[in-house]
Amino acid sequence: MSDAPARDFIRQIIDNDVSSGKHGGAVVTRFPPEPNGFLHIGHAKSICLNFAVAAEFGGSTYLRFDDTNPGKESEEFVAAIKADVRWLGFDWQDHLTHSSDYFDQLYAAAETLIGKGVAYVDSLSAEEIREYRGTLTQAGKDSPYRDRSVEENFDMFRRMRAGEFADGEHVLRAKIDMASGNINLRDPALYRIRHISHQHTGDKWCIYPMYDFAHGLSDAFEGITHSLCTLEFADHRPLYDWLLEQVDTPHRPQQIEFSRLNLAYALTSKRKLNQLVEEGVVSGWDDPRLASLAGMRRRGYPPAAIRDFCQRIGVTKKENIIEMAVLENSIRENLGEASERRMAVMKPLKIVLTNYAADITEQLTAQNHPGRPELGTREVPFGREIYVERDDFMEDAPRKFFRLKPGGEVRLRYAYIIRCDEVIKDDAGEVIELRCSYDPDTRSGTGTSDRKVKGTIHWVSAEHAIAAEVRLYDRLFKVPDPGSVDDVLTALNPNSLEIVSARIEPALGDATGGVTYQFERVGYFCTDSEDHTQGSPVWNRIVTLRDGWAKIEKQALQGQ
């Protein structure tokens, strides 16, 4: 048989529904964001789940904006969310809707409920309603308005709609059970008065439906078969089902809850994310350090890697905190395959090759991708003066340090073996230059010597390299769960951004947005979508390469 991956519990439910012919075998899902903020990695899990599941079963997915609370919501967010979903790689085709598309039907459903005597207009104040609701352990009590006649409820509700009352004066409530252990069933509010114009329906309405009322019915109107949401809505399911039953919708979607994604060292709380943006802690919603989709896009995370990540983490009902390493693994795997290699030096240290002619520039051949020869080669200029990484030189190096040290030899990637003859320092004792000699017989590919050295380092030609600003990002927070810290500002990692003046090889001079590169031995990079120009290049580090040396250093430290 097949060795298909194990199916998560949602797919198992759908398997059964399809084979039993429920919903006529159809599968229709929806992703229902409220347009009041930007999407983040947590939403990506839901988007991937909803779109992938429907696609697997030949169904379709709605992108439905849950815009039932004007004032908190805006078109700006609608546009941003659409761009994010599209970027993630999903296509809702013509299934773009808004809860507000159904305001007429929703209103009619409310009247149906009133007519059946299972909804009433309450005239208690918000505070009174809260008091009447009871507590987690104490039953609530009935509102004195609970037994208004059907006629009076119709009259009141119509006058609410007509704008005869001020905000908060009345509210439409379902008549269920004020003593229920499930607080959502203690006569939940269905409609409230809001004299605010709506981004879509303008001033047509001054009453707006609540989430619980609008959501399930919208699902029913759209023919959603499986309404997938996060765990905190499990308590709402009895209400969801009650509403469909009472309105007697011809179509009955099924709500299924799964656990939301928590990513270690990342923030997925809309409120706190907003705080960082508004207080200027980050540059905006698209700050590359944020786990927002806009931030990850600007950072250079490939959407395919995010999709892969969402698939790897699975779907269950268990609370979880996924380690950043899982995401980084998906990113490196994608980028390692896709990205051409280049050389760039983050923190340049000058080297003069004392036995190399000053007026010569050699063109050396470098592979664009050692693992994919079909990607060809490029020429890299080489001369007497080059830059190497400061970290690739150590004056007092441990034995296992296979890079440059006084008197030591190292291979320059795609070039020659050099030996460090002299270390030049400034008055402060800082190393500012190395004098080295190269071995002409060791040129890559054509070398007549088959001499081997332990280490290979990257470099750029001092004369030809391009100066570039490179932004080295690290995790934004120093604690695994910034979402649970009262003041997120205290959890910030002070080193989440380091800006360096790098030197990059000339082949990178005409790099354009959207193309990722591996800077050999350093990491994966792309140009910044906002600030990069050819005249003054700005690059973002997407993710580092895995660092085996860091591990060795760590072990050495522990061994001491």
Place this chain on the structure above:
RNA sequence: UGGGGUGUAGCCAAGUGGUAAGGCAGCGGGUUUUGAUCCCGUCAUGCGCAGGUUCGAUCCCUGCCACCCCAGCCA
């Protein structure tokens, strides 16, 4: 003292009566002109705890414990 949900390795996650998949991380080794990649090996006598049923229990039963969510006219 209410209602709902969840407990399988450091982090995820299959398995749900026949003797613990897989991924990430870690550890050990090999290849390597990227200390990357790649390759090989290793990593739960154990499935929240305690009883019970059974030839046999992560799975069934009973009791307990821990953690998460719910008292918006937010979603």
